[in-house]
Amino acid sequence: MSNPTLRRGLAIAAVVAMAGCGGVPDGGAVHLGRALPAVGSGGDAFDFAVKALPPPWRSGMSPDDVVGGFLRAVVNGDSDYAIARSFLSSAAARSWDPTRSITMYDSPQVTLSGTGAVRSARLRAVRTGAIDERGDFDPTRGVIDDTIGLARIGGQWRIDRLPPGVLLSTLDAQRSIRLARVYYPNRAGTALAPEQAFIRTTQSGLATALIRTLLAGPGRWLAPSVSRVAPSGTALIGNVPVVDGVADVNLSPPARQATTKQLAQLSAAIVWTLHQVPDLASVRVLIDGSPLSLPGVGATQSTATWPDFDPAAAVAGPALFIADGRVAAINGAVPHTGRNVSAVAESITGNVVAVVRTTRAGAVLATGPVGGALVDRLSATAMTPPTVDAEGNVLTVTTTATGQRVVAVLASGAVRPVTVDPRLRRRTVTSLRLSRDGARVAAVAGGRLLVGRVQQGPGGLMLAGFRDVLPTAVDISGVAWTDAGDVVATVRSGRTARGLVVTDVDGYADRSVSIDGVRGRPVDVAAAPGRPLILVTSAGTVWSESGGWHEVGRGAAAAYPN
Numbered sequence: 001m002s003n004p005t006l007r008r009g010l011a012i013a014a015v016v017a018m019a020g021c022g023g024v025p026d027g028g029a030v031h032l033g034r035a036l037p038a039v040g041s042g043g044d045a046f047d048f049a050v051k052a053l054p055p056p057w058r059s060g061m062s063p064d065d066v067v068g069g070f071l072r073a074v075v076n077g078d079s080d081y082a083i084a085r086s087f088l089s090s091a092a093a094r095s096w097d098p099t100r101s102i103t104m105y106d107s108p109q110v111t112l113s114g115t116g117a118v119r120s121a122r123l124r125a126v127r128t129g130a131i132d133e134r135g136d137f138d139p140t141r142g143v144i145d146d147t148i149g150l151a152r153i154g155g156q157w158r159i160d161r162l163p164p165g166v167l168l169s170t171l172d173a174q175r176s177i178r179l180a181r182v183y184y185p186n187r188a189g190t191a192l193a194p195e196q197a198f199i200r201t202t203q204s205g206l207a208t209a210l211i212r213t214l215l216a217g218p219g220r221w222l223a224p225s226v227s228r229v230a231p232s233g234t235a236l237i238g239n240v241p242v243v244d245g246v247a248d249v250n251l252s253p254p255a256r257q258a259t260t261k262q263l264a265q266l267s268a269a270i271v272w273t274l275h276q277v278p279d280l281a282s283v284r285v286l287i288d289g290s291p292l293s294l295p296g297v298g299a300t301q302s303t304a305t306w307p308d309f310d311p312a313a314a315v316a317g318p319a320l321f322i323a324d325g326r327v328a329a330i331n332g333a334v335p336h337t338g339r340n341v342s343a344v345a346e347s348i349t350g351n352v353v354a355v356v357r358t359t360r361a362g363a364v365l366a367t368g369p370v371g372g373a374l375v376d377r378l379s380a381t382a383m384t385p386p387t388v389d390a391e392g393n394v395l396t397v398t399t400t401a402t403g404q405r406v407v408a409v410l411a412s413g414a415v416r417p418v419t420v421d422p423r424l425r426r427r428t429v430t431s432l433r434l435s436r437d438g439a440r441v442a443a444v445a446g447g448r449l450l451v452g453r454v455q456q457g458p459g460g461l462m463l464a465g466f467r468d469v470l471p472t473a474v475d476i477s478g479v480a481w482t483d484a485g486d487v488v489a490t491v492r493s494g495r496t497a498r499g500l501v502v503t504d505v506d507g508y509a510d511r512s513v514s515i516d517g518v519r520g521r522p523v524d525v526a527a528a529p530g531r532p533l534i535l536v537t538s539a540g541t542v543w544s545e546s547g548g549w550h551e552v553g554r555g556a557a558a559a560y561p562n
Contacts, residue, residue, distance in 0.1 A: 054072045055073075056083045057069060061156075063112055067121045073086070088159050091160065101166070102173065103168070104169070105169060106170050109125065110122065111124075117152040118149070122146075123148065123167070127140075127143060129141070129508065131173075135198045135219070136220065139469060144167070147161075148161065148162050179199075179508070181273070182195050182210060182269075184214075184226035184227060185226060186226055187439070188438065191309055191390060191436070192310075192484075193225070205240070205242070207280075210240075210273050210274060211240050211249055214273050215235060221465055224453060224456075224465075229269040230251070230266050231254050231258050233252070234254045236251065236252075238250060245280060246300065250286040255287045256288075260294065263292065264297075267306065268305075271301055271306055272309065272310075282300050282303065283300070285301065311437060311484035312483040312529040314528075315560050315561050317346060317561040318331055318333070319332075319526055319528075319531070320335075321536070321558040327355070337355045341358075342357065342557060343384075344385075345386040347388045347392055350561065352369065352388055353374070354367040355386070362379065362380055364378070365379075367386075377409045382399040384396050384429060387432055387434045394408065395408050395461075397429045406429075417460070419463070420462070421463065423466040424463060428446055430477060431477070431524075437484060439453060442479045442481065442487045443479070444478065444479050444489065447475050448468050448470070448476060449479060450466040450469070451467055451469050451507075452465050452466035453465045467506075468507065469503050469505065469507030473491040474491065474492050475491065475498075478524035480527035480528075482527040484529070485504055485505055486502050486504050487502070488503075488513070490525055490535075498521040498522050518535060519551075521538045522537055522538075526559050527560065533545040534558040541555075
């Protein structure tokens with residue numbers, strides 16, 4: 001039996017598959033997402049200087065060749081997607097806007113239909129995510145069902161109708177887009193909060209792309225939780241040349257409107273953002289050609305100039321856990337907190353400690369200075385382990401007869417309710433962890449791993465914008481921040497086994513962590529920048545990953561200072 005339409009569909013699907021499409025697994029162990037090199041790593045697979053150019057349109061191509069060639073060509077964005085535009089008619093080339101978005105897909109099926117001088121190609125695929133014009137990633141999965149129109153013009157086939165934006169296979173997206181981080185001051189102005197951005201490869205270079213993204217301001221999701229780095233209207237003049245390890249960043253005149261404090265934050269954000277540029281040693285910031293000079297900072301700022309703004313500074317304090325109702329420590333001093341303790345949290349500055357104590361009626365949260373007397377602040381039937389933000393506020397999720405709610409004990413000792421968006425409120429929350437910059441929050445709710453933002457609402461603190469960042473994982477428990485942009489959680493792997501998975505806060509890439517040597521099923525985890533992971537098993541044993549996994553002792557509710 002012969003079916004020309006089927007043959008054409010299979011041929012195009014094969015072409016698209018060769019362009020880099022992977023299958024979607026329907027079973028097995030813990031899902032391993034799109035593994036990426038570390039941001040700014042020397043062996044970066046997204047080196048802007050190395051590109052393989054896809055072939056352009058050529059005379060005599062068949063309709064299926066044109067569609068397949070176009071889908072391969074969009075991997076290259078040089079000269080406003082000049083190669084991809086060669087497959088389009090003049091009208092389509094004028095109207096197509098590739099900058100609107102990038103939609104990523106797997107498992108494509110392309111079917112041609114029609115006769116004569118007009119044909120249609122229907123593209124159906126699994127949507128694995130999308131990147132907006134600024135570079136923000138949306139992890140929402142779904143189905144793509146788009147139609148590409150073709151016309152025979154002057155005896156040659158061209159694409160005459162197509163959806164806006166760019167369709168890229170997941171693997172092609174990894175080759176043509178760089179995963180990077182840009183940094184914005186947190187609400188308190190005490191640290192930088194990273195925002196993951198996807199930078200399209202351009203001929204102007206990585207440093208230029210990073211600074212332009214930074215000055216465009218934070219994306220819609222993070223914007224309510226951080227501050228802009230520069231006064232409105234500030235733009236980059238020209239490109240960012242990097243010569244002998246020194247980058248020159250020339251800003252437009254509106255940057256002069258910034259205060260000295262704001263200029264320090266701007267400089268710190270620029271330097272930390274440019275950390276990712278290979279072989280960069282220092283940065284010169286200029287405003288309309290004049291070097292910026294700040295008190296105590298020279299005109300040339302090394303990459304080590306702003307350590308106080310380090311978004312992932314190493315945590316100095318020991319990991320704490322609970323053993324027999326008391327706080328214990330791994331290789332460090334133990335804060336005095338009394339008995340009947342079920343969970344503990346300590347601020348990274350070492351000036352605030354919070355504990356949950358068990359009582360006959362349920363649980364009590366007490367807070368106070370490290371080494372000082374703790375004061376009971378609130379009680380409930382049950383509470384999640386407390387978590388501390390960058391300003392010394394303590395958050396927990398309480399359970400009472402009326403349900404769950406998030407409550408904050410401010411650094412002053414005042415107790416305030418926290419407004420929470422419905423996505424979190426509708427689920428049973430078992431773990432809540434603030435990022436160390438205080439801009440984001442991770443939660444385990446209903447067995448799902450959600451990441452939201454922390455912002456100021458009309459009535460005080462608000463947790464909003466929650467996203468499921470491990471949609472393929474099941475039975476998640478325990479969560480911690482490994483650094484400023486990644487979280488780690490324990491997940492079920494197979495029917496009964498459990499594993500450990502790290503994911504970025506956008507849910508773009510995840511990876512499993514080996515737990516070889518751990519006896520028992522991990523159900524909780526503690527993490528901090530520059531420190532070994534700590535696991536707690538369902539059997540009540542605590543393990544530390546330091547040159548391999550080692551059993552520390554019996555206990556529960558492990559946590560590093562936050």
